Amino acid sequence: MTGWNASDIPDQSGRTAVVTGANSGIGYVTARELARRGAQVVLACRSEERGTRALEQLRSEVPSAEVEFRRLDLGDLSSVRDFAASYDSDDGGRSDGLDLLVNNAGVMALPYRQTADGFETQFGVNHLGHFVLTGLLLPRLLRTPGARIVTVSSGFHALSNIDINDLNSERNYRRWIAYGRSKTANLLFTHELARRLAANGSDVVAAAAHPGYAETNLQGAAPKMEGRKIAERVMWLGNRVVAQSAAAGALPSLYAATAPGVRPDSFTGPRVLGWQGATGKSWRAKWTLNDAAGERLWAASERLTGEPFSPSGV
Structure with a gap:
């Protein structure tokens, strides 16, 4: 994988993709490069x-792109359900299947907030919203040979395992620990999804990726929300001095989404200390490979959201 870059993306003509959080950062680059290689992409x-501004920018950068914007708020499960329902009822000329779902959107180290459904925001957006979205779109993915589900986690998953008895951090909220737990949840979800897909004989590949330290809007969101000007400036400086570009940060996601031979439950990221550099296999904490923990998180996610995976799913 050394030296793999966007020019190595195989032809995506005839393939359809949904990329969450595609209006900026690595999500935008992921959507743009998939479209550049011929995929039909939903932002x-x-x-x-x-989203509309990103759509216009993408079309200006890739005039041949087949792209559209659809609204999706992962912090509101009614929006997730509406998105999936509209995708099924009006496929915009797409085939009955779906080749690629990139669960990219996320929030990081926010002050304590709750989603529209009452979940702690980082857990609700980063994990539960994508859990429900994946479940609702899974029948389409299962009908598509060679489909993939790529969920974007973070090296910060190493900050903490999940607490199955306090998934919403109600007892003790620490923003970075909560972020780490949500990113652990991403990896546990990928692990359990890959296991269930294999058990059902499906060739759908569930994999994970992370961007390392990439220059995006993610770092400055919380300081800006709270009016912490110094912290916002520090994040800005970190992006300028230390971070790799969003284009480089998107490469692990693009590799997991398109490269031949990607293994189920693999975790792809930058190879230099997990922060930057060439795309490769990434280290992950042992707790993200625990079958029992994956099963418990899956069951809790179904219970909290009221959205068990479709009987035709896994």
Whole structure:
């Protein structure tokens, strides 16, 4: 994988993809490069204004792109259900299947907030929203030979295992620990999904990736939300001095989404200390490979959201 870059993406003509959080950062680059290689891409974003602006920018950069914007708020499960229902009822000329779902959107180290459904925001957006979205779109993925589900985690998953008895951090909220737990949840979800797909004889590949330290809007969101100007400036400086570009940060996601031979439950990221550099196999904490923990998280996620995976799913 050394030296793999966007020019190595195989031809995506005839393939369809949904990329969450595609209005900026690594999500935008992921959507753009998939479209550049011929995929039909849905930009699934919370903000209609930012999503429409990203759509226009992408079309200006890739005039031949077949792309569309659809609103998706992962912090509101009714929005997730509406997105999936609209995708099924109006496929915009797409085939009955879905080749690729990139669960990219996320929030990081926010002050304590709750989603529209009452979940702690980082766990609700980063994990539960994508859990429900994947479940609702899974029948399409299962009908598509060679389909993939790529969930974007983070090296910060190493900050903490999940607490199955306090998934919403109600007892003791620490923003970075909560972020680490949500990213652990991403990896446990991928692990359990891959296990269930294999048990059902499906060739759908569930894999995970992370961008390392990439220059995106993610780092400055919380300081800006709280009006912490110094912290916002520090994050800005870190992006300028230390971070790799969003284009480089998107490569692990693009590799997991398109490269031949990607293994189920693999975790791809930058190879230099997990922060930057060439794309390769990434270290992950042992707790993200625990079958029992994956089963417990899956069951809890179904119970909390009221959305068991479809009987035709896994």
